[in-house]
Structures are given as C-alpha cells and as structure tokens.
Amino acid sequence: MNNLSNLEPKEVFKWFYEINQHPRSSGNEKEISDFLVDFAKERNLEVYQDEILNVIIKKPGTPGYENSETVIIQGHMDMVCVKTDDSCHNFDIDPIEMIVDGDILRANKTTLGGDDGIAVAYGLAILDADDIPHPPIELLVTTNEETGMDGAMALTSEHLTGTRLLNLDTEEEGCFLVSCSGGSNIDSIFEVERESTRSKAYELVVSGLKGGHSGAEIHMQRGNSIKLAARILHSIKKDIVLASIDGGIKHNAVPSFTKAVFTCDNYAELKDSVEKLIDDIKEEYRVEEPGLNISIQDSNTTETYTKDLSSRLINFLMVLPDGVQYMSKDIDGLVQTSLNNAIIGEKDGKLVLVTSVRSASTSSLREILNRIASLCEAFGANSKEYASYPAWQYEAESKLRDISVETYEELFGKAPEISSIHAGLECGLLKGILPDTEMISFGPDIKDAHTPLEHMSISSVERMWKFTKKLLENLK
Numbered sequence: 001m002n003n004l005s006n007l008e009p010k011e012v013f014k015w016f017y018e019i020n021q022h023p024r025s026s027g028n029e030k031e032i033s034d035f036l037v038d039f040a041k042e043r044n045l046e047v048y049q050d051e052i053l054n055v056i057i058k059k060p061g062t063p064g065y066e067n068s069e070t071v072i073i074q075g076h077m078d079m080v081c082v083k084t085d086d087s088c089h090n091f092d093i094d095p096i097e098m099i100v101d102g103d104i105l106r107a108n109k110t111t112l113g114g115d116d117g118i119a120v121a122y123g124l125a126i127l128d129a130d131d132i133p134h135p136p137i138e139l140l141v142t143t144n145e146e147t148g149m150d151g152a153m154a155l156t157s158e159h160l161t162g163t164r165l166l167n168l169d170t171e172e173e174g175c176f177l178v179s180c181s182g183g184s185n186i187d188s189i190f191e192v193e194r195e196s197t198r199s200k201a202y203e204l205v206v207s208g209l210k211g212g213h214s215g216a217e218i219h220m221q222r223g224n225s226i227k228l229a230a231r232i233l234h235s236i237k238k239d240i241v242l243a244s245i246d247g248g249i250k251h252n253a254v255p256s257f258t259k260a261v262f263t264c265d266n267y268a269e270l271k272d273s274v275e276k277l278i279d280d281i282k283e284e285y286r287v288e289e290p291g292l293n294i295s296i297q298d299s300n301t302t303e304t305y306t307k308d309l310s311s312r313l314i315n316f317l318m319v320l321p322d323g324v325q326y327m328s329k330d331i332d333g334l335v336q337t338s339l340n341n342a343i344i345g346e347k348d349g350k351l352v353l354v355t356s357v358r359s360a361s362t363s364s365l366r367e368i369l370n371r372i373a374s375l376c377e378a379f380g381a382n383s384k385e386y387a388s389y390p391a392w393q394y395e396a397e398s399k400l401r402d403i404s405v406e407t408y409e410e411l412f413g414k415a416p417e418i419s420s421i422h423a424g425l426e427c428g429l430l431k432g433i434l435p436d437t438e439m440i441s442f443g444p445d446i447k448d449a450h451t452p453l454e455h456m457s458i459s460s461v462e463r464m465w466k467f468t469k470k471l472l473e474n475l476k
Contacts, residue, residue: 003100007458009465011129016121020096020113025081026147028092029053032077036141039124048159053143054151056159059127061136068135068476072162072437073126075119075169076145076426080450084109087452106455114456115449116145119168122468134472138162145169145426146450149389152429160434164400164475166468167427167441171449173460174408175417177441178401179330180425181215182365182391183358185251186372188320189382190313190351193306199263201243203299204229208291211256214340214356215423218254218324219333223289225258226341226353228281230317232294233260235277240264242310243301248343251356251387255342261299262310305351313351316379317341320355321371326364328420330394335422337364339372358422360391392428392439394420400438400475407471412463416442442467 007013024032033053040047046058055077061068081091087109089097097108106112123139126132138160142151170177206225212218226247233240240262247258264270278294285292304310322341328334337359344353355372359365369385376383395401401418408416427439444460447453 004098004105007100007105008462009125011125012118012121012461012465015124015128016117017098019117019120020098023092024078024113024117025091026078026144029078029143033143036077036120039127043127045127050154052151052154054155055141057127057139059137059139062133065133065135065476069164070136070138070162071134071472071475072138072140072160072165073119073123074140074142074165074167074426074430075116075123076142076151077116077120078144078146079113079115079117080111080146082111082450082452084452100458103458104455105458107452109452111450111452112454112456114446114454115171116169118444118446118456118461122168122465125465126468126472132469132472135475142426148387149424149426149429152426153389155430155433157433162434163437165427165430165434165437165439166471167425167439168443168468169425170441170443171446173443173445173457173464174412175419175442176401176404176408177421177425178398178418179360179394179420180392180428181358181360181422182362182389182428183356183424184365184369184385184388186355186357186369187384187386188316188353188355188372188376189384190309190380192346192349192351193309194303195306196302197241197243197263197304199241199265199304200267201261201263201299201301202267203297204232204260204262205293205295205297206247206258207256208293209254209256209289210291211254213423214252214254214338214342215358216421218338218340218358218422219335221288221323222254223285223292224322224341225255226317226344227320227322228294229258229260230314231281232274232277233262233314234318236264236270236274237311237314239266239270240310241304241307242313243304244346245313245351246345248354251342251354252340253342254340258344261301263301263304312379312381316375316381317353320375321368325368328360331420334420336360337368338422339368358424360393360420360422362391365391389424390428390432392425392431395438398438398440400440403474404440404442404471407474408467411467411470
C-alpha cells in the first residue's frame with residue numbers, strides 16, 4: 001500500500017488503495033465493477049450486477065440486528081479524471097499515485113478519486129468486517145454518476161429492500177444533506193440564415209471570469225460571459241449584424257469565455273459609448289470578477305447572419321433570465337431555483353444555446369423551462385428539453401435524520417449542520433424508485449474535487465468512519 005499502509009482507519013484506506021488500482025473514469029467502469037463482484041463472491045455475499053455495471057452487495061444483519069430495517073449504503077464507483085498539463089498519467093491503465101502530506105491525502109498531478117471512492121471504501125470495509133454491529137446491509141455502488149447519473153437512472157427497486165439509505169457523497173464533514181435540486185437542460189435552437197457582407201468586422205471577447213459550478217456556486221452571482229456579451233451587443237444592435245457567437249464548454253459550468261464576431265459600418269461613432277458600457281460592467285463586477293476582461297478588436301468575415309436573425313438572437317439573449325431566480329423557504333440561504341445559460345454555438349446548421357435549469361421544486365423547475373420555451377416561440381426559435389433528473393425533496397419528519405443527528409452529537413459534542421445542495425444527487429433518482437426509504441447524505445472533507453488539486457482530510461475520514469459505524473449500531 002506504499003505510504004497509505006499506516007493511515008487510520010486502516011480498514012478504510014486499505015480498500016481505498018485497492019479501488020484506486022483500477023481504472024474508473026465515467027463510462028470505463030467494467031474493471032472496477034467486476035472487482036466489486038469478485039469481492040462479494042470471495043466472501044459468499046449475495047451480489048447483483050446489472051447491464052450497465054451497477055453493483056448491489058447484500059450482507060445479513062449481525063446478531064441482534066437480524067430483524068432490523070435494512071440499510072442501503074450508497075455511493076458511485078466512477079471518478080472525474082483530470083490531470084495537469086505536464087502529467088503523463090494514463091487513467092485507462094495507471095493506478096492513481098497517492099501522496100500523504102500531513103493530514104492530507106492527494107494524488108500526483110491528478111484527481112484523487114475521493115469523490116466518490118471513499119464511499120465505496122467505507123462500504124467494503126463494513127462488508128469485510130466481523131466486529132461492526134449493523135442491520136442488514138445493501139451496498140449500492142452506481143456507475144457514470146459524474147456525467148449524467150446514468151447508473152442511478154437505470155436502477156429499479158427489484159434488488160433493493162432497504163428503508164434507510166446512507167448516501168456517502170457529501171464532501172463536508174459535519175454537514176448532513178437532506179435534499180437536493182432536480183434539473184433539466186433545454187436547448188434554444190435558431191435556424192441559421194446567412195448572407196454575404198463587405199462591411200467591416202469586429203471581434204468581441206469576454207474573458208477572465210471565474211466560472212464555477214452552476215449549482216454549488218450559482219449563489220455567488222459570478223459573471224456569465226454569454227450574458228455579458230449579449231448586453232454589449234444589445235447596446236449597438238441597430239448598427240451591427242452578428243456573424244457568429246461561441247461561448248461556454250460544459251452544461252454545469254458558468255461560462256467564463258465568449259467570443260462574438262459582428263459587422264458594423266460606423267463603429268468609430270459607437271466606440272465611446274461601448275467603452276463606457278464596458279467600464280460600467282467592469283465596475284459592477286469588480287468585487288467578484290476582478291479578472292474580467294472585455295475587448296473589441298478588428299476581425300474579418302465574408303458572411304453574417306441575416307439582419308433579422310441577428311436582431312432576434314441578440315434580443316433573445318438580452319431578455320433571457322439567468323442565475324438565481326428563487327430562494328428556498330425551508331432552508332435559509334439556500335437557492336431554490338436557478339438557471340445557467342451555459343453553452344452557445346453552431347451545430348449542424350443551427351445556432352444552439354444550452355441552458356441548465358435547477359430547482360428543488362418541481363413546479364418551479366417547470367415554470368422556468370416553460371418561460372424559456374415561450375421566449376423561444378416569441379423570438380422564432382425552437383426548444384428541446386432533455387437530461388432531466390428529479391429533486392430530492394425535503395421531508396419535515398425523518399427518523400433517520402433524527403438518529404443521525406443524535407449520533408453525531410453523542411460522538412462529537414456538537415450538532416451537525418442540516419443543509420441541502422443546489423445540485424443533483426443520486427438521492428433524487430433513488431427516491432423515485434424507493435419512495436418510502438428515508439435518506440441522508442454525509443461524508444468526510446474533500447476539497448477541490450474534479451481538479452488535480454483534489455485532496456481529502458485523513459483525520460476527517462477517520463472521524464466519519466467512527467460516525468458511520470456508530471450510526472449503524474444505533475439503527476437497530
């Protein structure tokens with residue numbers, strides 16, 4: 001186990017090490033899935049592996065717990081595979097090289113895979129132990145969580161009987177998640193109509209924004225490069241014709257870069273007013289976006305969109321809502337509903353804007369999707385919804401939550417934070433097939449997930465291991 005062999009809890013880090021010896025990028029989980037099946041068979045445990053490689057392993061309750069309610073321990077086996085530019089790591093064949101740095105466990109220039117390998121390690125350690133009192137256990141390990149929750153979407157209740165579910169995919173110790181947002185993507189689709197031009201061309205670039213996760217960081221009100229570009233273009237829309245606009249790279253990330261090419265025969269007359277608007281925008285965002293850069297340079301093009309399409313598109317982008325729409329009435333400071341205009345560009349002869357909508361309220365989610373669809377209709381575009389996933393709605397009463405809070409207070413002498421997340425968790429999908437199952441999500445401290453800086457607190461892993469064991473003991 002190299003430098004992990006002396007880490008506590010040994011039984012957890014043993015399995016975390018083993019997990020990280022196998023490739024497990026989203027969509028490449030066959031080897032790690034088969035490893036879990038072999039683990040179960042070697043211990044004569046009941047195991048089920050479905051067609052998309054989800055794994056369910058069952059273990060009877062220990063003496064005195066045989067008739068207790070079954071507990072589902074749940075996490076996902078895949079990880080986000082990102083490395084630094086100078087790393088030679090091959091995620092398809094190379095084990096994750098882990099480094100102990102004081103209380104920190106990190107990887108060598110790659111993501112660590114603590115998200116969500118640590119959940120799998122906890123689960124295997126429980127199944128492997130003979131000295132942990134626990135109710136009947138169903139370890140559920142899903143695939144492809146990071147790129148669409150495909151594993152959870154494909155599950156049925158056929159092999160799951162648990163009435164209490166512990167999701168171990170929270171990355172802040174002492175924070176218990178009890179709900180999450182649902183969401184859907186919607187494309188706004190404009191038919192591309194072009195015409196030739198001899199007018200002078202210019203390139204508008206909005207860059208230097210922080211971006212960030214469109215769920216977890218949407219409340220920070222960071223700049224959206226697509227919306228800022230639209231704001232500038234709208235100020236001179238009567239005098240310009242768009243030739244192209246491209247921005248954003250991921251549906252779940254606030255776009256930090258957008259480029260638009262337009263033509264204008266009298267830009268010299270507009271330049272002062274445009275530069276004044278740019279200065280005003282930079283002043284508005286000076287606290288949250290000190291790196292914001294907006295430039296307009298000479299460019300060239302022989303074609304533009306038609307004047308009608310250019311005008312409709314700019315007006316549409318200008319009035320389209322963005323960011324936080326409603327705050328939660330149940331949990332102070334929590335965003336209930338938001339949208340992120342994430343990606344814009346041409347595809348297959350059409351100009352497509354991808355918008356990601358999130359909400360803890362199904363009706364509120366539908367309102368925003370309908371609002372975008374109505375705007376599309378008004379501005380001569382089509383709309384298409386896809387990649388929907390349900391919310392995990394807050395339950396006012398939960399015995400599992402109460403026992404979890406009491407257990408945490410018993411161990412650590414303080415109350416945990418009860419919170420929600422404005423992003424998707426597999427609990428939302430699992431609640432759909434297990435409507436009578438109580439759920440809670442927790443885990444140890446993991447920072448900078450999905451980046452090569454990802455790291456996990458060793459002492460936090462130990463504390464949450466003690467908590468998990470004690471919670472199972474208290475769920476008699």
